[in-house]
Amino acid sequence: MPSGQGSGRSWLSPAALPFLGPAHGLVLAVIALPALYVVWLSLTTSTFGKAPTFVGLANYAHALTDPYFWRALRNTIVVVLIVVHVELLLGLGMALLFASGLPGRRYLLAAVLMPYAVSEVSAAVIFRFLFDADVGPVNLALAALGLPPLEWSVVPAHGLVIIALLSIWLHLPFTFIILYAARLAIPTQFYEVARMDAASGLRTFRYVTLPLLMPAILVAMLFRYIFAFRLFSEVWLMTQGGPARSTEVLAVYLYLDAFRFNAFGSAAATGWLMVLISLLLGAGYLWGLRRQMTSDAT
Amino acid sequence: MRRKRAAVRIGKALAVALILAWSLVPIVFILVSAFKPSADIFAVPPRLTFAPTVKHFVDLWTQWRGFFVGLLNSAIVTAGATLLAVVASTMAGYAYSRFRSPAMAGSALFLVAVRLLPPIVITLPLFPVVNWLRLNDTHFVLIILYATFFVSLGTLLMRTFIDQIPRELDEAALVDGASRFAILRRVIMPLSAQGMLAVAVFVIVFAWNEFLFAFIFTSTRAKTAPLFVAEMMGSLDSFDWGVLFAAATVQLLPIMLFVLFAQKHLVAGLTGGAIKG
Numbered sequence: 001m002p003s004g005q006g007s008g009r010s011w012l013s014p015a016a017l018p019f020l021g022p023a024h025g026l027v028l029a030v031i032a033l034p035a036l037y038v039v040w041l042s043l044t045t046s047t048f049g050k051a052p053t054f055v056g057l058a059n060y061a062h063a064l065t066d067p068y069f070w071r072a073l074r075n076t077i078v079v080v081l082i083v084v085h086v087e088l089l090l091g092l093g094m095a096l097l098f099a100s101g102l103p104g105r106r107y108l109l110a111a112v113l114m115p116y117a118v119s120e121v122s123a124a125v126i127f128r129f130l131f132d133a134d135v136g137p138v139n140l141a142l143a144a145l146g147l148p149p150l151e152w153s154v155v156p157a158h159g160l161v162i163i164a165l166l167s168i169w170l171h172l173p174f175t176f177i178i179l180y181a182a183r184l185a186i187p188t189q190f191y192e193v194a195r196m197d198a199a200s201g202l203r204t205f206r207y208v209t210l211p212l213l214m215p216a217i218l219v220a221m222l223f224r225y226i227f228a229f230r231l232f233s234e235v236w237l238m239t240q241g242g243p244a245r246s247t248e249v250l251a252v253y254l255y256l257d258a259f260r261f262n263a264f265g266s267a268a269a270t271g272w273l274m275v276l277i278s279l280l281l282g283a284g285y286l287w288g289l290r291r292q293m294t295s296d297a298t
Numbered sequence: 299m300r301r302k303r304a305a306v307r308i309g310k311a312l313a314v315a316l317i318l319a320w321s322l323v324p325i326v327f328i329l330v331s332a333f334k335p336s337a338d339i340f341a342v343p344p345r346l347t348f349a350p351t352v353k354h355f356v357d358l359w360t361q362w363r364g365f366f367v368g369l370l371n372s373a374i375v376t377a378g379a380t381l382l383a384v385v386a387s388t389m390a391g392y393a394y395s396r397f398r399s400p401a402m403a404g405s406a407l408f409l410v411a412v413r414l415l416p417p418i419v420i421t422l423p424l425f426p427v428v429n430w431l432r433l434n435d436t437h438f439v440l441i442i443l444y445a446t447f448f449v450s451l452g453t454l455l456m457r458t459f460i461d462q463i464p465r466e467l468d469e470a471a472l473v474d475g476a477s478r479f480a481i482l483r484r485v486i487m488p489l490s491a492q493g494m495l496a497v498a499v500f501v502i503v504f505a506w507n508e509f510l511f512a513f514i515f516t517s518t519r520a521k522t523a524p525l526f527v528a529e530m531m532g533s534l535d536s537f538d539w540g541v542l543f544a545a546a547t548v549q550l551l552p553i554m555l556f557v558l559f560a561q562k563h564l565v566a567g568l569t570g571g572a573i574k575g
Contacts, residue, residue: 012402015478016396020390026382026445031413031420031447094317097317110561114322115321117550118507119508119527120509122550124531125531125542126324126325126546169320226414237509254418275419
């Protein structure tokens with residue numbers, strides 16, 4: 001139960017307030033209040049520089065009847081599902097491989113974490129080159145193997161594949177390190193018992209490793225769902241949502257609506273729909289965190 | 299038995315080779331291509347031996363002088379955001395570590411819940427406000443934005459690190475009549491330096507590489523380096539891959555060396571100290 005100063009009181013202790021000031025001031029001013037303003041904005045029609053007029057739910061109706069919105073939503077879901085699950089599979093495999101004992105593990109870890117340092121822009125430069133239709137080494141290699149090239153700037157499905165690939169490359173280090181840390185936290189006794197029982201590698205994984213890793217897998221999955229859902233830069237830098245708006249994701253759809261077509265009202269409606277989906281995704285995580293924050297006394 | 303073990307070892311070696319190729323080949327490609335003569339960049343198969351040249355870097359300097367101003371802008375914004383985020387996170391982390399109550403838990407929850415909002419949504423209401431305050435295209439706007447978007451994670455991290463400092467230390471100082479701010483400065487901060495470093499590493503990598511906010515809120519004066527690289531990439535018709543690789547290298551190299559150097563703190567931050575790097 002709560003301990004130390006301020007315990008038993010149901011309100012914030014005054015002594016804590018000055019310390020909370022800067023963090024909460026920033027978050028309130030830059031995120032929370034503007035987010036509420038988005039609600040108002042989504043109920044009005046306004047272009048930049050003009051006074052808004054109230055239109056009720058018309059913007060939501062507009063977004064929900066716009067085929068481009070649905071296409072963007074579908075693309076977002078497809079990319080998020082691919083990215084998150086491929087990352088989890090690869091990250092899990094790598095975590096088990098690292099935990100099984102590798103020579104020079106420190107250096108391998110440094111190498112594997114390297115893409116974390118690479119900006120979306122620089123990564124886009126290299127992916128554009130590697131997968132270039134005419135000179136890209138990957139496409140030339142595919143051609144040499146007699147396989148069809150990845151025509152990501154022409155074929156929408158290929159565009160989504162390269163966006164997913166870029167996103168996985170950038171974020172795999174994060175997923176991997178979460179799972180690796182969780183794997184290292186499993187006490188070795190569990191494995192000694194499994195070995196005494198002469199359990200096969202597969203059974204040990206199924207009945208020891210996987211259940212004990214589950215919480216970490218869920219945390220990593222949730223984090224990646226929420227962050228992959230905002231996907232913007234990778235799409236903007238690779239295809240700009242093209243050709244013909246076919247590879248747009250929600251964030252790009254919103255950006256074009258607001259800053260290209262000056263429709264702040266309907267962009268705000270899209271934005272608020274994105275917020276709702278994000279909050280739904282995050283609700284489970286927050287629930288767990290709340291229990292941890294209130295019950296543990298460290 | 300021995301044959302099986304050998305097979306396992308070969309399989310592992312193969313997996314490691316694949317993982318290394320996946321992680322490093324794209325990075326090495328950028329760094330190496332920046333030093334290749336233009337003709338060799340497109341050689342099939344990729345040429346491993348070539349006469350290295352700094353021509354692309356010279357071209358970058360003469361044709362894209364603005365890029366170097368962009369690097370400076372990136373550095374200013376990164377430094378400012380890091381300072382602000384670390385200070386705000388340490389203060390809040392201290393409060394959350396030492397004061398426990400349902401209301402405190404609720405306010406921590408708020409800090410995290412708000413972070414679930416997609417950044418692009420926030421740009422909608424902020425854009426007119428930033429314009430109205432004449433803060434468009436300033437370092438200040440990016441510093442505030444970057445710090446805000448890391449203060450939630452930073453606070454949780456600092457709370458974990460400060461939790462490990464025995465309460466008796468600050469309670470003794472409190473009895474001696476020290477103010478809480480003095481305790482934070484003289485007792486808590488020196489003992490949680492590792493946590494502050496971890497937070498700093500996150501903010502530095504994020505701020506140096508960030509694209510979306512810089513794309514929307516800066517145009518000339520405060521334009522950061524990633525935007526210049528994107529702009530060069532956008533002028534695709536007269537595309538000079540050599541110069542583009544040179545720019546990507548200059549943008550990438552400092553932060554990559556920094557991550558290598560600070561890897562211990564990065565891993566400690568990501569895992570709450572579970573792995574010693």
